[in-house]
Amino acid sequence: MFFCALLFPAATNSLGDEHVGYQRLDFPSFKLSIVGGRPFSRGGDQLFRTKLLYQRYRVHDMDASVRSICQAAHGTPEDHVAIILAHNGPTGLGSQAEDICGKDWWEEGGDHGDPDLEQALRQLKETTKLSVPLVVFGHMHKELQSGKGNRKMVVQSSDNQTIYLNGAIVPRVKGTKEKSSSGIGENEIPVGTAESESGGGGTTRAFTLVEILDGKIKKVAEIWVQVIGSIAKIVEETTLFEDVT
Structure with missing residues (x-):
């Protein structure tokens, strides 16, 4: 049994100086590969x-882009699952303003996904045995324009094999007027931050947590972490997807 938890954007930061656009990074200890989509x-x-x-x-x-994405994925070790990491999501996930890649700036809506990413994913599914349980991206902000509410941030494929996840929560960091208190309470952890030295107010920071068990997505949650002084704690958690099987 294998369990892995990915935290975005922290997970992308852990890639370090390795640029993943049109490339692949393998993590043998996790039996996991990250395949990059089209940059810019x-x-x-x-x-x-x-x-x-x-x-x-x-x-x-676009055809050359499809080939580049597929070429990066083709070398994935057979015992790995692949996570596709792209700036924007694929087409084919809806054309309403509130859909995961929907045009919220046009009254009639529209699909603003990347057609090359959709085609590459289709080719990989049709021509390989590669398991792609997660496609993660951003660009399309959660909060819709003109106060129309929020967009869908998670979509499950019709065959239940892939989760499409939009992590574009904006702003990701918000200020708080609360001050640090002495001692460490329940569910709090000490952290080393510049805030602990300044003595000012803290922040709340958004992350998207993905739990993977044996190559399958078990849970996706939006969490807000409050950092005040040298103490961090989760203050809000919203489950976006959960596999209860």
Whole structure:
């Protein structure tokens, strides 16, 4: 039995200097690989920063982008599961304003996902045995424009094999006027931060927690961590997905 918990954005920071765009990072101890999607995406059916994409990756159109994503995934060890990490999500997940990649700035809505990512995922599913339990991305903010509410942040595929997760909670850090108190209470942990030296108010910080058990997504939760002085604690947790089987 294998359990792994990923915390975004902390998980992306743990990649260090390794750039994952159109590449793959393998973590043998976790039997896990991270496969990168297209860098510089801003959604829709047009490439963004085309000169830079070609100079760095020799990608000049959507077809070349599909090939680059698939090539990165093809070397994944057979006993690994793959997490696709992209800036923006794929097309095909809905066209309403509140959908995970929906256009909330147009009254009629629309699908603002990346078509190359959708096509690459389809090709990998049709031509390989690669297990892709999670596709994680951002770009499309949780809070909709003009106070229309919040968008869907999690979608499960029709075959229940893949979770699509949008981690774009904005702002991710909020200030708090509470002051630090002496002692460490229940569910609190000491941390070393600049705030503990300044003596000022603290912050609450958003993370998306993903729990993986034996290669399957068991739980996805949005959590807010309050940091005051040298103490951190979870002050809010919202379950976005849970596998109860």
